[in-house]
Amino acid sequence: MTALSSRTHYFLGAASLALALAGCAAAPAGPATPRRAATAEESARYAALARVAQSDPKAYAMLEGLLRAAPRRLAGTPGAAAAEAWGFATLQSLGFEAVRSEPVRVPVWIRGDVEEVMVLGADGAMEPLRACALGLSPGTPVEGVLGEVIEVRSLEEAASLGERGRGKVIFYNRPMNPALEDTFAAYGGAVDQRSRGGYVAKQIGAVGALVRSMTTRVDDHPHTGAMRATMDDGSPVAPSAAISTRAAERLHGLLQQGPVRVRMRLSCRAEGEGMGANIVGELRGSERPQEVVVVGGHLDAWDTGDGAHDDGAGIVHSIEALRLLKAAGLRPKRTVRAVLFANEESGLRGGQAYAEAHRTEPHFFGVESDRGGFAPRRFQANWAEPQFSELADALAPLAAIGCAQLARGGGGADLTSLERLGVSCGELIPDCAHYFDYHHAETDVLAAVDRDDLERGALALAYFLDVVANW
Ligand SMILES: [Zn+2]
DSSP states (O other): OHHHHHHHHHHHHHHHHHHHHHHHHTTTTOSBOOSSOOOHHHHHHHHHHHHHHHHSOOHHHHHHHHHHHOSOOOTTSHHHHHHHHHHHHHHHHTTOEEEEEEEEEEEEEEOOSOEEEEEEOTTSOEEEEOEEEOBTOOOOOTTOEEEEEEEESSHHHHHHTGGGGTTOEEEEOOOOOTTOSOHHHHHHTTTHHHHHHHHHHHHTTOSEEEEEOSOSSOSSOOOOOBOOOBOTTSOBOOOEEEEOHHHHHHHHHHHHHSOOEEEEEEOOEEEEEEEEEEEEEEEOOSSEEEEEEEEEEESOOOSSSOOIIIIIIHHHHHHHHHHHHHHTTOOOSEEEEEEEESOTTTTOHHHHHHHHHTTTSOEEEEEEOOSOSSOEEEEEEOOOTTHHHHHHHHTGGGGGGTOOOEEEOOOOGGGHHHHHTTOOEEEEEEOOTTHHHHTTSTTOSGGGSOHHHHHHHHHHHHHHHHHHHTO
16 A cells, blocks of 8 residues: 555655656746637626636635634545545535545554654754654654664665665755755655655665755745555655754754764654545536546645645635536536545555546546645646647636646646546646745644635636536
8 A cells, every 4th residue: 555655655755846847848838828808608608707716705714614624634534534524514505416425544644743854963952853753654663763864865875875774864865956946846756855855765774864855945834745655565664754944954054064973763654554535526517527637635644733634725726616617507518516535645545446437437527636736727638639739729818817738737636637548637826926935834734725816726626627527
């Protein structure tokens, strides 16, 4: 399980990097923009949605409700069950059809209350570094692990240490590239240290791994995230923690002055498997109800912050988009189905279970929102021509909110399994400049989300769904 999930996470990072590089290579083209003005019918449908969105918006209040009901909702925990209950009740109260809970078996990982990284001075002085366990990491013995720190910039550099790594703590300190405008590409270019740092550390006999947090900001907040938890023989990798970017700078500075020893104590642990659920609700299609367009985000979140952007925003985008269609009296030809996926962060089991359970059902398209609640900028879709350019044309009314662009690309992590079955997918792409300031950190709370940006994301998604489900 964990090997698979971490491979998938790594693959996603590599994929977004490859995508970004491909985007750079084709830079003159960039995302497609509409080649024509909106038709009267497109304008009228957008206006109907915008009227509801502007007079009676509900996404932000919904996000507040989710974060109040389930601020901590990592898969397999009581918080995840509370989030599922909130999702079910919300879909039902909005009057959607076929509201249900589809069970998903999920891995259970508990952070515990000890996560301590301490620099040990020669004189017995101790200096703590702001740290948190990486998701799925094995814990340390109660007394911790102790070792001299070796700083590296890559997995390859760590591997090349060979025997010199034995008994040490490997410190991965290659920052996300701040020059890249696409912060997802910068993330993709650095996240292998988080995904596989503990694995490579264990290969060379190191006792622990420290990873510079995945953000371009320099601050005191450590960012967690999934990592590969087991070696090829099933034994645990080296215990691994993220340290804040400021702590990483501090540790780097200390290492310039001479050898540094640290003690890591982590009480996190895996606790087998538990049950979770994908929560589903629909707006049945008016002409082809058997054909489904899925819209979704993930209901689980890392346990460091409240998961307001990641992915509370995507959850309420999806629900609010359905509500806007219904309230505006637009019932598309195909069924539009909101899926609140379980367990994206620590295993991707929700997306896998959904694809497995629905593999014989005709799916026309899947669209995800899992890039935060910032101002919507564009969509992406993996349709071929001429449909791709026609879809870009049909987005013309979204120019009103700065979101009339279509890039080439598929769905988010929850849709990978559906995409593998051959279903066309896409994603809502908001402004990403500050996404990684909050991603998987204690700062990902309601106050980090702008009300108008969030509501506009839901409006853009509702219009996109109307176009695709009527295609
Ligand atoms: Zn996410």
